[in-house]
Amino acid sequence: MKKWICGIFLIFISISATCTTQTDYSEKASELVQNLIIVDTHVDVPYRLKNSWANISEQTESGDFDYVRAKKGGLDAPFMSIYIPAEYQETGGAKAVADSLIDMVRGIAEDNPEKFAIATSPEQIKEQHQKDLISLPMGMENGAPIGQDLENISYFFDRGIRYITLTHSKDNQISDSSYDTTYTHNGLSDFGEEVIKEMNRIGMMVDISHVSDSAFFDVMDITRAPAIASHSSARHFTPGFERNMSDAMIEKLAENGGVIMINFGSTFLDSESRESSSNIREHIGDWLEENDLEQSDSTAQAYIETYRAEHFKYSNVSKVADHIDHVVNLVGIDHVGLGSDYDGVGDTLPVGLKDVSEYPNLIEELLRRGYTESEIRQICSENIFRVWNEVTRVATEMNTQ
Numbered sequence: 001m002k003k004w005i006c007g008i009f010l011i012f013i014s015i016s017a018t019c020t021t022q023t024d025y026s027e028k029a030s031e032l033v034q035n036l037i038i039v040d041t042h043v044d045v046p047y048r049l050k051n052s053w054a055n056i057s058e059q060t061e062s063g064d065f066d067y068v069r070a071k072k073g074g075l076d077a078p079f080m081s082i083y084i085p086a087e088y089q090e091t092g093g094a095k096a097v098a099d100s101l102i103d104m105v106r107g108i109a110e111d112n113p114e115k116f117a118i119a120t121s122p123e124q125i126k127e128q129h130q131k132d133l134i135s136l137p138m139g140m141e142n143g144a145p146i147g148q149d150l151e152n153i154s155y156f157f158d159r160g161i162r163y164i165t166l167t168h169s170k171d172n173q174i175s176d177s178s179y180d181t182t183y184t185h186n187g188l189s190d191f192g193e194e195v196i197k198e199m200n201r202i203g204m205m206v207d208i209s210h211v212s213d214s215a216f217f218d219v220m221d222i223t224r225a226p227a228i229a230s231h232s233s234a235r236h237f238t239p240g241f242e243r244n245m246s247d248a249m250i251e252k253l254a255e256n257g258g259v260i261m262i263n264f265g266s267t268f269l270d271s272e273s274r275e276s277s278s279n280i281r282e283h284i285g286d287w288l289e290e291n292d293l294e295q296s297d298s299t300a301q302a303y304i305e306t307y308r309a310e311h312f313k314y315s316n317v318s319k320v321a322d323h324i325d326h327v328v329n330l331v332g333i334d335h336v337g338l339g340s341d342y343d344g345v346g347d348t349l350p351v352g353l354k355d356v357s358e359y360p361n362l363i364e365e366l367l368r369r370g371y372t373e374s375e376i377r378q379i380c381s382e383n384i385f386r387v388w389n390e391v392t393r394v395a396t397e398m399n400t401q
Helices: 002-035 045-051 067-073 094-111 122-130 151-158 190-202 213-222 247-255 271-290 298-311 317-331 356-368 373-398
Strands: 038-043 075-083 116-118 134-136 138-141 161-165 205-207 259-262 336-338
Touching: 002 356, 038 138, 038 259, 038 336, 038 356, 038 373, 045 075, 045 094, 067 075, 067 134, 067 356, 075 094, 075 122, 075 161, 075 356, 094 116, 094 134, 094 138, 094 151, 122 134, 122 373, 138 205, 151 161, 151 190, 190 205, 190 213, 190 373, 205 373, 213 247, 247 259, 247 317, 259 317, 259 373, 271 298, 317 336, 317 356, 336 373, 356 373
Parallel strands: 038 075, 075 134, 075 138, 116 134, 138 161, 161 205, 259 336
Antiparallel strands: none
């Protein structure tokens, strides 16, 4: 009887210790996100607001980002994505769209100086963190606004842009896209090679998210400064998905001194989510044809929403940590960060990271896996700061030779 009672007591103690540990992880994560600096290198707020304006200085009903939720989640420096759809490569007007989105971001900061501030360097982000401000650095997604004029790189740098994603969903004048099968340049164009050199000279970070594999390796051959993948994940978990980075690419990026910023979209995180998305698209296409309906029809919209809700398989916060683990195990802690793609991946965000208020859930998962506070600081900001400062140093060196 005594042994039975003793056994029950030990089990109780064990369960209590486990519960206490879980609570400790949660409390530590909540405390940590309010003290360290979290940089997210890709948040698609500007284009979201272009399509449907909302006052993000207050909590909004739609979207993934606003001031209130960002403060709750500990997000200090979301890179505002100046996203230029590929259609502007055909219609023209890409530079004007970029300018309008930059003006929007600047306007948000000017209208809410007690909450937001533009940032163009790691030092500014650190200073503004001390003032309890959310910094708004900017990156341009798609190099189409550069046109054929290298001087536009300086122009956008002066306007506050600190990285350029070379292309987006289609091959452009700079680079082939991972989503395109045309292989216009078989990598970078001749002009694209000059773009990389000029970005190095100006001090603009080169972003290789969205480029084809061959274009990535072209960049690695040419750049004198480390590059970034502002919102990509590991292809190890999504075989065949070229938009993510293969192990060989991650290793090459690390040799270059660069950093991969993990995308949170479920279809970037695991093949099960990708397969469910593909099956849904196929079913919807067949259903529309069978019922002689267009996707824009109200009846179709209602059916699509319901069917998708029932069949899409969401990933979860643990899978984001798996991607971080994979990069760390492959190339070390110095080469991974966060590039969520909030407001850019639609309703595909994983359980536990549905909006910017939920970064603590990821930090809690990392703590549970044994990451130290120092390592978490690297993931959240120090790795991207190192790359950013090195890009600036290389530019200074190039301009003094």
